[in-house]
Amino acid sequence: MSALALEGVTYRYPATRTPALADVTLAVNRGEVVGVIGNTGAGASTLLLVAADLVPRVLGGELEGRVTRTGRSALLLPTPWTQVSGMAFTVTDEVAFGPANLGWPLERITGAVERALVRVDAAHLAARDPATLSGGELQRVILAGILAMQPDVLLLDEPTAELDPVGAAAVWRLVREVAAEGAAVLVASSDLDALPDGADRIVWLAGGRVRAIGPARTVLSEATLWTEEGPGSTAIAGVWRRAELAAPFPLTVDEALERAR
Amino acid sequence: MSAMLAFDDVTFAYAGQRALEAVTFTIAPGERVALVGRNGAGKSTVLRLVTGLLHPSTGVVRVGDWDTARRRPDELARRVGSLFQHADQQLFARTVADDVAFGPRVTGVALPEIAARVERALASLGLAAVAGEHPYDLPPPWRKLAALAGALALEPALLVLDEPTAGLDRRARAMVGAALAARAESGSALLVVTHDLSFAAETLDRALVLERGRLAWDAPLAGLLADAKRLEALGLVAPPLARLSQALGLPGGPLREQEVARALAQRCRA
Numbered sequence: 001m002s003a004l005a006l007e008g009v010t011y012r013y014p015a016t017r018t019p020a021l022a023d024v025t026l027a028v029n030r031g032e033v034v035g036v037i038g039n040t041g042a043g044a045s046t047l048l049l050v051a052a053d054l055v056p057r058v059l060g061g062e063l064e065g066r067v068t069r070t071g072r073s074a075l076l077l078p079t080p081w082t083q084v085s086g087m088a089f090t091v092t093d094e095v096a097f098g099p100a101n102l103g104w105p106l107e108r109i110t111g112a113v114e115r116a117l118v119r120v121d122a123a124h125l126a127a128r129d130p131a132t133l134s135g136g137e138l139q140r141v142i143l144a145g146i147l148a149m150q151p152d153v154l155l156l157d158e159p160t161a162e163l164d165p166v167g168a169a170a171v172w173r174l175v176r177e178v179a180a181e182g183a184a185v186l187v188a189s190s191d192l193d194a195l196p197d198g199a200d201r202i203v204w205l206a207g208g209r210v211r212a213i214g215p216a217r218t219v220l221s222e223a224t225l226w227t228e229e230g231p232g233s234t235a236i237a238g239v240w241r242r243a244e245l246a247a248p249f250p251l252t253v254d255e256a257l258e259r260a261r
Numbered sequence: 262m263s264a265m266l267a268f269d270d271v272t273f274a275y276a277g278q279r280a281l282e283a284v285t286f287t288i289a290p291g292e293r294v295a296l297v298g299r300n301g302a303g304k305s306t307v308l309r310l311v312t313g314l315l316h317p318s319t320g321v322v323r324v325g326d327w328d329t330a331r332r333r334p335d336e337l338a339r340r341v342g343s344l345f346q347h348a349d350q351q352l353f354a355r356t357v358a359d360d361v362a363f364g365p366r367v368t369g370v371a372l373p374e375i376a377a378r379v380e381r382a383l384a385s386l387g388l389a390a391v392a393g394e395h396p397y398d399l400p401p402p403w404r405k406l407a408a409l410a411g412a413l414a415l416e417p418a419l420l421v422l423d424e425p426t427a428g429l430d431r432r433a434r435a436m437v438g439a440a441l442a443a444r445a446e447s448g449s450a451l452l453v454v455t456h457d458l459s460f461a462a463e464t465l466d467r468a469l470v471l472e473r474g475r476l477a478w479d480a481p482l483a484g485l486l487a488d489a490k491r492l493e494a495l496g497l498v499a500p501p502l503a504r505l506s507q508a509l510g511l512p513g514g515p516l517r518e519q520e521v522a523r524a525l526a527q528r529c530r531a
Contacts, residue, residue: 079347134301137301164497165496169498239502242522252501253505
């Protein structure tokens with residue numbers, strides 16, 4: 001059974017006529033990583049807000065269609081600095097904020113916080129004041145706070161935007177692990193180079209509608225991704241296309257090497 | 262020509278937390294410099310020292326012949342345009358156009374010239390259609406573009422930008438690249454903090470790498486991207502086109518998409 005399912009979802013923000021999402025149907029299963037791609041304004045962030053039950057519940061607007069979730073969902077915003085509780089003087093307390101609000105016993109909270117900090121490679125930051133962290137450090141700490149709540153549905157909006165390349169690669173590996181442990185993961189990313197390996201399936205949104213949905217490699221190989229309403233694909237696919245070499249475009253360095261030799 | 266930006270043995274500590282140690286470099290007019298390194302290496306601190314939001318604990322930061330510790334940030338804005346990592350914090354006007362006009366207005370640019378600059382800056386980043394909107398009604402990546410437009414409209418001698426492409430789609434990234442290249446052509450020095458090495462390879466020429474607050478590399482970006490061992494030690498990963506170019510031994514070791522594509526076409530059609 002799907003941990004998250006949207007059926008015919010159309011959503012309008014308050015005081016707007018054009019829907020931000022139009023007739024979106026999508027299911028994410030446990031153990032699966034689904035990537036969301038699209039140009040800015042295509043609806044990826046809105047899709048995550050709907051999945052997280054923040055719209056229309058918190059932000060208002062009109063929602064048609066049906067959204068079903070099993071278990072707990074948690075969302076990493078693309079603006080992690082707006083997601084700090086502001087009520088903690090150490091990173092440990094910041095990460096504990098979510099679990100504490102779930103009413104867990106202290107030992108469970110402590111264990112979950114320690115484990116989450118190790119998983120995002122931020123154990124060394126435990127005693128720091130969140131207000132003194134760099135952008136990338138803060139993004140990892142907020143992600144730890146989300147993982148500590150052990151969500152069944154993990155929703156990530158540009159989770160690597162603030163991270164250095166090594167940190168970004170680690171987060172993509174972590175996303176895989178969390179899915180392997182049984183979470184359903186929906187991740188919006190403009191880091192298209194990470195997606196051939198990072199996602200199982202991909203949804204391409206354009207103008208709030210699903211333009212394509214399918215296995216990651218199939219969708220990323222679509223020639224129509226390079227049209228006006230598409231976000232393009234990986235850097236390797238881009239250079240292959242620009243060199244006017246034969247389709248289907250390779251997506252990764254290894255695939256290109258195989259084709260070029 | 263004299264340096265547009267000079268760090269002379271600069272050390273900086275946040276309350277007890279050392280961020281920069283003995284950092285020395287200069288940047289000439291028209292130079293395009295990437296400032297890279299791991300999270301927490303001190304990159305954003307460098308930018309705050311340039312904009313005068315922080316002053317060095319020891320050492321001197323100069324913008325042209327100005328010591329940044331002796332100038333107010335609003336004075337420095339006549340020479341330095343900046344983009345914060347969290348650009349939301351630098352947007353405050355009721356419309357995107359007003360926000361972009363703010364910098365030129367407070368630095369004393371004449372009115373008709375302000376209008377022209379705002380229009381040019383917005384057009385160069387594809388924001389003309391949202392000029393009348395409230396900045397906070399825009400999606401976050403476009404807010405960052407709006408803040409960048411404000412920095413461009415200053416037409417400053419030095420642009421210091423923190424992660425200008427984070428979260429941007431392909432088209433917006435290309436526009437940012439073209440806009441920055443145009444500024445450099447007209448003589449502005451660029452200092453760009455970025456984790457996006459594909460973008461850096463496409464737009465910038467020289468790399469400064471910070472490692473735990475120290476300058477660990479100051480040389481052409483191409484040399485850095487071709488040195489896998491060095492990259493790994495610095496916590497960096499070569500972008501896909503650099504890796505492809507190197508693995509295929511493409512002549513001249515091209516890094517930019519157009520040049521890699523040309524070499525690739527020759528190789529595959531040979």
